[in-house]
Amino acid sequence: xxxxxxxxxxxxxxxxxxTKIFCGCxxxxxxxxxxxxxxxxxxxxxxxxxxxxxxxxxxxxxGLATNCTIAHRSxxxxxxxxxxxxxxxxxxxxxxDPICQQGWLDINLDGQQKRIGITRIHMEEDAGKLVHGDxxxxxxxxxxxxxxxxxxxxxxxxxxxxxxADEAVAxxxxxxxxxxxxxxxxxxxxxxxxxxxxxVSVMPVGSSTFGTRAEIKNVNSFKFVKQAIExxxxxxxxxxxxxxxxxxxxxxxxxxxxxxxxxxSKEEAxxxxxxxxxxxxPLHIDDSWIDQARTEMPELPEDRKQRFITALELPEYDxxxxxxxxxxxxYYEECLGFHPNAKAVSNWVMGEVTRNLNDSATAIExxxxxxxxxxxxxxxxxxGTISGKIAKTVFDExxxxxxxPKQIVEEQGLVQVSDTGAxxxxxxEILAREAGQVxxxxxxxxxxxGFFVGQVMKASKGKANPAVVNEMLLNKLKG
Ligand SMILES: [Zn+2]
Numbered sequence: 346x347x348x349x350x351x352x353x354x355x356x357x358x359x360x361x362x363x364t365k366i367f368c369g370c371x372x373x374x375x376x377x378x379x380x381x382x383x384x385x386x387x388x389x390x391x392x393x394x395x396x397x398x399x400x401x402x403x404x405x406x407x408g409l410a411t412n413c414t415i416a417h418r419s420x421x422x423x424x425x426x427x428x429x430x431x432x433x434x435x436x437x438x439x440x441x442d443p444i445c446q447q448g449w450l451d452i453n454l455d456g457q458q459k460r461i462g463i464t465r466i467h468m469e470e471d472a473g474k475l476v477h478g479d480x481x482x483x484x485x486x487x488x489x490x491x492x493x494x495x496x497x498x499x500x501x502x503x504x505x506x507x508x509x510a511d512e513a514v515a516x517x518x519x520x521x522x523x524x525x526x527x528x529x530x531x532x533x534x535x536x537x538x539x540x541x542x543x544x545v546s547v548m549p550v551g552s553s554t555f556g557t558r559a560e561i562k563n564v565n566s567f568k569f570v571k572q573a574i575e576x577x578x579x580x581x582x583x584x585x586x587x588x589x590x591x592x593x594x595x596x597x598x599x600x601x602x603x604x605x606x607x608x609x610s611k612e613e614a615x616x617x618x619x620x621x622x623x624x625x626x627p628l629h630i631d632d633s634w635i636d637q638a639r640t641e642m643p644e645l646p647e648d649r650k651q652r653f654i655t656a657l658e659l660p661e662y663d664x665x666x667x668x669x670x671x672x673x674x675x676y677y678e679e680c681l682g683f684h685p686n687a688k689a690v691s692n693w694v695m696g697e698v699t700r701n702l703n704d705s706a707t708a709i710e711x712x713x714x715x716x717x718x719x720x721x722x723x724x725x726x727x728x729g730t731i732s733g734k735i736a737k738t739v740f741d742e743x744x745x746x747x748x749x750p751k752q753i754v755e756e757q758g759l760v761q762v763s764d765t766g767a768x769x770x771x772x773x774e775i776l777a778r779e780a781g782q783v784x785x786x787x788x789x790x791x792x793x794x795g796f797f798v799g800q801v802m803k804a805s806k807g808k809a810n811p812a813v814v815n816e817m818l819l820n821k822l823k824g
Contacts, residue, residue, distance in 0.1 A: 346549055346550075346586075347549070347550040348547040348548065348549060348550065348578075348581075348582050348585075349508060349547065349548055349549070349550045349551075349552070350508060350509060350510075350545065350546070350547050350574075350578045351505050351507075351508065351545070351546045351547070351548060351555050351556070351558070352505065352507040352508070352509075352510070352512070352513045352543060352544065352545050352574060353502075353503050353504060353505035353506070353507070353543075353544040353558075354501075354502075354503045354507070354513060354516065354517060354541055354542070354543055354544070355500060355501070355502050355503075355541065355542040355544070356500070356501040356503075356517065356520060356539070356540070356541045356542075357471075357498050357499075357500055357539070357540050357541070357542075358407070358498060358499040358500075358501060358520075358524050358529070358530045358538070358539055359471070359496060359497070359498055359530060359531075359537065359538040359539070360399075360400055360403050360496075360497040360498065360499060360529055360530060361403075361528065361529055361530055361531050362397060362399045362400060362403070362497055363399075364397060364399075365385075365386055365397065365470070365494075365495040365496055365497065366394075366396070366397050366400050366437075366468065366469075366470050366495055366496070366497035366498075367385055367386070367394030367395060367396065367397065367437065367470060367495055368383050368385035368386050368394070368395070368495055369383070370382060370383050370385075370386055370495065372496050372497075374533075374536050376492055378476065378488065378490035378492065379490055379491055379492060380492065381492045382491045382492065382494070385495065386491060386494045386495035387432060387491055387494070388431075388432035388433035388434075388494075393624055394437060394622075394624055394625060396421075396625060396628070397497065400468055400497045401444070401468070401628065401630070401634075402638055402641075403497075403499070403527075403529040404444045404445060404466065404468050404499055405444070405445075405630065405634070405635055405638040406527050406529060406638050406641070406642055407445065407466055407499055407501070407523070407524060407527065407529060408444065408445030408448065408466055409635070409638065409639055409642065410523050410527055410642065410645055411445070411448040411449070411450055411463050411466070411501070411520070411523065412448040412449050412450070412463075413445035413446055413447060413448030413463060413465075413466060414445070414446050414447055414448070415444065415445060415630060415635050416442060416443065416444055416445070416446060416630070417629065417630055417631065418442065418627055418628070418629055418630075419439060419442045419443060419444045419467075419627070419628045419630070420439060420440075420441065420442045420621050420627050420628070421437055421438070421439055421468075421621070421622045421625040421628070422437075422438055422439055422440040422441070422619045422620060422621055422622060423435040423436070423437060423438075423619065423620055423621075423622045424436045424437075424438045424440070424469075424617045424619055425617055425618045425619075426612075426616075426617060428472065429475060429489050430472045430473040430474055430475050430489055430491075430494070431472045431473070431494075432473075432491070432494070436469060436470060436472060437469060437470050437622055437625070438467060438468075438469035438470070438500075438619075439467035439468055439469065440467075440614070440619040441619075443465045443466065443467035443468075444466065444467060444468055444628070444630070445463075445465060445466035445467075446464075446465050446466075447462075447463070447464070447465075448462075448463035448466070449461060449462050449463055450463065450516060450519050450520065450523075451647075452512065452515040452516050452519055453515070454511060454512060454515050459506075459512065460506075461503055461504065461506045461507060461512075461516045462503065462504030462506050463501060463502070463503055463504070464502045464503065464504055465502050466499055466500065466501045466502070467499070467500050467502075468497065468498070468499060469497075469498050469499075469500060470494070470495045470496065470497065470498065471493050471494065471495070471496040471497075471498050472493070472494060473489055473490055473491035473492070473493055473494040474489070474490045474491075474492075474493050475487060475488070475489055475490075476488045476489070476490055499524075499529075501520060503516065505544065505546075505555065510570070510571045510574035510575045510578070511571070513543065513570060513571075513574055514567050514570055514571050517541060517567060517570060518567060521539055522646055522669070522670070523645070523646065524539070525670065525671070526643065526645065526646050526670070526671045527642065527643070528643075528671075534565045534566055535565070537563075537565055539565070540563050540564065540565040541563075541564050541565070541570055542560055542561065542562050542563065542564075543560070543561045543564065543570060543573060543574055543577075544558045544559075544560050545558060545559055545560075545561065545574055545577040545578060545581070546558035546559070546581070546591065547578060547581045547582055547585070547591075556581070556585075556591060557590070557591040557592065557593050558591075558593065559577060559581070559591065559592075559593070559594055559595075559596050559605070560594070560595050560596065561573045561574070561577060561596050561597070561598050561605050562595055562596070562597055562598075562608065563597075564598050566600075569598060569600050572598070572600070572603055573598035573605055576598075576603060576604055576605055577596070577605050580604075580605065592610070593610070594607050594608070594609065594610050595607075595608045595609050595610070596608055643671065646668045646671070646674075649668050649674055650664045650665060650668045651664075653667060653668065653687075657681075657687040658687065658688075659687055659688065659691055663688075663691045663695060666695050666699075667691060667694065667695065670709065672708070672709045672710050673694070673709050676694065676698075676709050676712065676716055677690060677691065677694050679716035679717075680694065680716035680717075680719050680720050682716075682720075683716065683717050683720030683721070684719075684720035684723045684724055684727075686723065686727070689723055689726075689727075690719075690720070690723065693719060693722075693723065693740075694719075697737065697740050698712065698714070698719070701744055713743075713744055713747055714740070714743050714744060718743060718749060718750065721749065721750050721751065722736055722739060722740060722743065722750040723736075725739075725750055725751070725754065729761060729763055729810060730754065730760055730761060731754055731759055731760065731761050732761050732807065732808070732809075732810065732811055734802075734807050734811075735754075735759050735761065735807055735808065738759065738807075739753050739754060739759065742757075759808065760808070761808055761809070761810050762805055762808045762809050762810060763810040763813050765813060765817065768801070768805070768809050768810070768813055768814060768817060769817060771801055771804050771805055771809065772801055772814070772817055772818060772821055773821075774804070775797065775800045775801055775804060776797075776821060776822075779797070779800070782796065782797070783822065786822055787822070794818070794819075794822070797818050797822070798811070798814060798815065798818060801814050801818065802814065
């Protein structure tokens with residue numbers, strides 16, 4: 346029998362606010378344990394939460410960017426459970442009436458577009474963290490760090506619309522691009538700023554009844570999401586084929602072994618005894634607030650990509666690469682402002698700039714070559730001062746020394762030779778030296794032309810103007 350996987354994702358997006366969702370404590374990562382806490386986030390009796398307005402703004406923006414309806418009235422609820430990292434005994438979240446509802450994202454996979462539904466986006470607080478090992482002088486101790494408690498999160502819940510691990514990863518990458526692009530999440534997956542729970546089930550092909558699902562918790566890299574889902578699909582199919590049944594449970598993915606392991610039986614919503622939090626009044630959002638958020642939003646990645654294709658006439662591939670992040674698209678457009686040649690700038694940003702950033706593990710924001718300097722370099726090529734080949738040498742030197750391209754060209758004597766007299770001398774020398782090849786060329790071996798060009802360029806140390814060399818060589822070789 347053939348099986349069809351069914352996948353839904355719940356993504357936790359940590360919001361990039363300066364302070365926590367219900368108190369004024371800072372959210373900065375990496376502080377001393379419990380240094381960023383107060384009675385509210387420690388869950389002390391009688392402490393009252395006050396909603397951070399910024400969190401609502403960010404949630405509205407996330408909702409608008411994912412085609413959701415923004416609820417004019419939404420409710421905070423208590424999700425009751427006990428765990429040592431949650432001192433109140435409940436997490437403040439949203440249950441009925443979340444802030445964003447019924448959205449979607451279109452993913453592209455192998456040239457095929459597919460719409461993935463978004464059921465809801467709700468706001469909630471994060472829990473603290475348990476630390477094991479060397480804690481407060483105890484070699485084998487356990488401690489609780491509540492710095493993370495009350496950190497604002499959005500939970501983005503998709504419909505079970507994905508049918509393969511690749512679709513799940515495509516959806517996840519698109520969501521990641523949007524929240525980082527909006528500037529509401531720092532996107533640091535290693536620190537847990539963007540993590541995902543995957544609900545996976547399988548059913549016989551042709552069936553419309555979903556199988557029992559297992560939830561894989563807290564996967565924090567695209568690669569692991571793919572591995573975890575693929576493993577889980579195989580595991581469930583094997584289980585069913587062997588006559589077993591899939592049980593509803595929560596599983597953990599172990600990146601070292603590549604397998605998922607049962608963690609606990611899965612809770613149902615009613616296990617949490619949700620009820621409206623009496624400490625927080627219903628949240629009212631009027632149209633003017635939504636409009637305000639909309640006007641503050643940047644042009645979204647898909648819109649920008651389309652503009653690059655239509656207004657700048659870039660190939661779709663270029664537009665896609667250049668809009669991978671907002672910073673990269675900004676860098677590209679800034680450079681274009683100084684040197685309005687869309688394709689030439691695109692080639693350099695996608696080529697040399699990206700390659701050097703990757704090799705040195707540098708973010709585009711910290712690129713040592715400013716857009717204006719790159720533009721200056723491209724102008725030197727356009728004016729014929731240097732060849733495209735030499736430009737790469739100049740680029741490397743700019744990257745290392747930070748010197749302006751003109752200065753490098755002057756200091757190293759890299760100005761392109763377009764003087765026909767000088768080039769003719771070189772060509773005559775080469776043709777005299779390679780008399781045999783010249784004869785072969787003249788007897789019809791056209792392919793040798795590249796050989797002569799190469800020899801001339803080499804003899805000129807790359808400085809001869811290739812266009813001039815080509816033209817003169819053609820004439821001379823005609824004989
Ligand atoms: Zn606090």
